[in-house]
Structure formats: structure tokens, C-alpha cells
Amino acid sequence: MSKRHSAKYKLDRVMGENLWGRPKSPVNKRSYGPGQHGQRRKNKISDFGTQLRAKQKLKGYYGNITEKQFLRTYEEADRRKGNTSENLIALLETRLDAFVYRTKFVPTVWAARQFVNHGHVLVNGKRVNIASYRVKPDDVVEVRERSRNMALVLEALQSPERDVPDYIELDAKAMRARLVRLPESAEVPYPVKMEPNLVIEYYSS
Structure with missing residues (x-):
């Protein structure tokens, strides 16, 4: 298996979701995380943790985008007129x-x-x-x-x-x-729920 496929499926397992809706995703067989502790009961996630997870999920969905590139995309979305989370999705989709x-x-x-x-x-x-x-x-x-x-x-x-x-x-x-x-976030066909508003909160906090 290539490095890219490994990284992709690892992200699916970490998130516990089939991010791309692929039939071969390991999450289709088991939704818990990887490793021997994957089925342990999870503690309640903090607001920051929830925002970070939303950011990692959205960034990961678009493949090889680096943290620096993703931050620049957020900053451009923030500079533009209108709703920042809608701008962010439009920039990623284009x-x-x-x-x-x-x-x-x-x-x-x-x-x-x-x-x-x-x-x-x-x-x-x-x-x-x-x-x-x-x-x-x-x-x-x-x-x-x-x-x-x-x-x-x-x-x-x-x-x-x-x-x-x-x-x-x-x-x-x-x-x-x-x-x-330009697309609106509601019409982008994500296989899982994305929360760009939490991504905006993560960067603006």
C-alpha cells in the first residue's frame, strides 16, 4: 500500500469517519480508532478539541494541503466580504x-x-x-x-x-x-458533516 493510501486510511480511522465515502475505508468495518486502545471510552472533548478536530477533518479531506497553506486559505477567506466559513469552503473547492x-x-x-x-x-x-x-x-x-x-x-x-x-x-x-x-457549503457533496464555522472559531480564538 502506498504512503498516500496509508495516510488517507489512517485519517479515516483517527476521525472515526469515512471522510471520502470510499467503499474500502477501514471505518466501514470498525468505527473505533486504531491500536489496542481504540475501543476505550472517550473523554468529553473540550471546545478547543472540537474546533481542532473540525479543522483537521476539513484540511485532511482536501489531501496534501499543508497547515501553512490551510492557514493562508483561512486568512484569505477572512479578508473577503461576506461569511468567512462560506468563503473558506468556496476557496477550498476552487x-x-x-x-x-x-x-x-x-x-x-x-x-x-x-x-x-x-x-x-x-x-x-x-x-x-x-x-x-x-x-x-x-x-x-x-x-x-x-x-x-x-x-x-x-x-x-x-x-x-x-x-x-x-x-x-x-x-x-x-x-x-x-x-x-462559486459553491455554497450546503451544496458541496461531503460524505460526512463538515463544520467550517468551528474551523473559523479555531483560528480566530
């Missing part, structure tokens, strides 16, 4: 790797980052290999023509595991997608 994952061009957020880094993605006709690139409304993201026969892409597009959200317009046959508008 990262190029997250967008590629949402379009079902790849099976996982981890694969999305690698797919972008290896130059398989075009934005408005130009190759972009920066996973944190910000997709804007009306931007068109597509799989580069020479990459369209990759088994990874074909299998992901045919998978019934996930649905493409309404804020993305997908032409699966052309392997092309457009960001219709």
Missing part, C-alpha cells in the same frame, strides 16, 4: 486539484494533485500544473487530449461512487468542465 476531483476526472483527491502536477490538465486551453491554482467562475477545465485514454480517468468517470455537484457543468464525453458559480 483549488484546481479539488475541482478536478469534483469533476470525476480522477478517483481521489490525492490522485487529483498528482494528475495536475504531471501536466494532464488544461485551464482555458493552457496547461496548468499547480494544484493550488484558483479556478474562477466560467473557467473551463479539461483533460489534455493525450491524457484522455488513461485508465485512471476512464474508470473514474464511469464510477457511480460520486455525483458531480450543480455548481459544475460537466461534459463527460469531451472530458471538459466549467465552474458555473
Whole structure:
């Protein structure tokens, strides 16, 4: 098993939730934590602990985002007008790797980052290999023509595991997608409950 898969499944076990809704998640078999003490009764979590957990869960969901990158994303969300937690979700969802994952061009957020880094993605006709690139409304993201026969892409597009959200317009046959508008947190198809408001409290406290 690769390091990335190990890290992903470890996060599922630590959180006790199937963060990505994957059928192979170990949480599907047992919801308690890893190790010999995993089934012990848990003490009540403090407010700070609850906020930290919400932050770790949201950050972990988006794959390889570092703490520094996540903090910068929060700071940008805080600077923008409007609701900070809504801004945070919109900024995370419009990262190029997250967008590629949402379009079902790849099976996982981890694969999305690698797919972008290896130059398989075009934005408005130009190759972009920066996973944190910000997709804007009306931007068109597509799989580069020479990459369209990759088994990874074909299998992901045919998978019934996930649905493409309404804020993305997908032409699966052309392997092309457009960001219709910035998403609201309520319409982002998280398999588990995310609490961006607690993340805001964590950083602002």
C-alpha cells in the first residue's frame, strides 16, 4: 500500500469517519480508532478539541494541503466580504486539484494533485500544473487530449461512487468542465458533516 493510501486510511480511522465515502475505508468495518486502545471510552472533548478536530477533518479531506497553506486559505477567506466559513469552503473547492476531483476526472483527491502536477490538465486551453491554482467562475477545465485514454480517468468517470455537484457543468464525453458559480457549503457533496464555522472559531480564538 502506498504512503498516500496509508495516510488517507489512517485519517479515516483517527476521525472515526469515512471522510471520502470510499467503499474500502477501514471505518466501514470498525468505527473505533486504531491500536489496542481504540475501543476505550472517550473523554468529553473540550471546545478547543472540537474546533481542532473540525479543522483537521476539513484540511485532511482536501489531501496534501499543508497547515501553512490551510492557514493562508483561512486568512484569505477572512479578508473577503461576506461569511468567512462560506468563503473558506468556496476557496477550498476552487483549488484546481479539488475541482478536478469534483469533476470525476480522477478517483481521489490525492490522485487529483498528482494528475495536475504531471501536466494532464488544461485551464482555458493552457496547461496548468499547480494544484493550488484558483479556478474562477466560467473557467473551463479539461483533460489534455493525450491524457484522455488513461485508465485512471476512464474508470473514474464511469464510477457511480460520486455525483458531480450543480455548481459544475460537466461534459463527460469531451472530458471538459466549467465552474458555473462559486459553491455554497450546503451544496458541496461531503460524505460526512463538515463544520467550517468551528474551523473559523479555531483560528480566530
